[in-house]
Amino acid sequence: MFVCNCNGIRCGEVQEAIQAGARTPQAVHRRRGCKAQCGRCLPEIADRIREARAAAAGAEPAVLKSA
Numbered sequence: 578m579f580v581c582n583c584n585g586i587r588c589g590e591v592q593e594a595i596q597a598g599a600r601t602p603q604a605v606h607r608r609r610g611c612k613a614q615c616g617r618c619l620p621e622i623a624d625r626i627r628e629a630r631a632a633a634a635g636a637e638p639a640v641l642k643s644a
């Protein structure tokens with residue numbers, strides 16, 4: 578599954594970039610040798626970075642509670 582359709586970046590490639598040290602969506606693109614184009618993927622990549630950080634810290638990712 579593609580996370581970034583503009584640059585053809587797949588889910589696993591985003592995870593690899595995060596595990597290799599990317600801490601921003603822009604850093605993920607740089608590690609893949611490209612730049613964001615439309616920017617639609619940036620929130621998704623940011624979520625994956627947050628989830629990876631939370632997992633590394635041993636915490637559950639923040640969950641929004643419905644009212």
Ligand code: FES
Binds near residue numbers: 584618
């Ligand atoms: S989908 Fe990633 S820049 Fe457009």
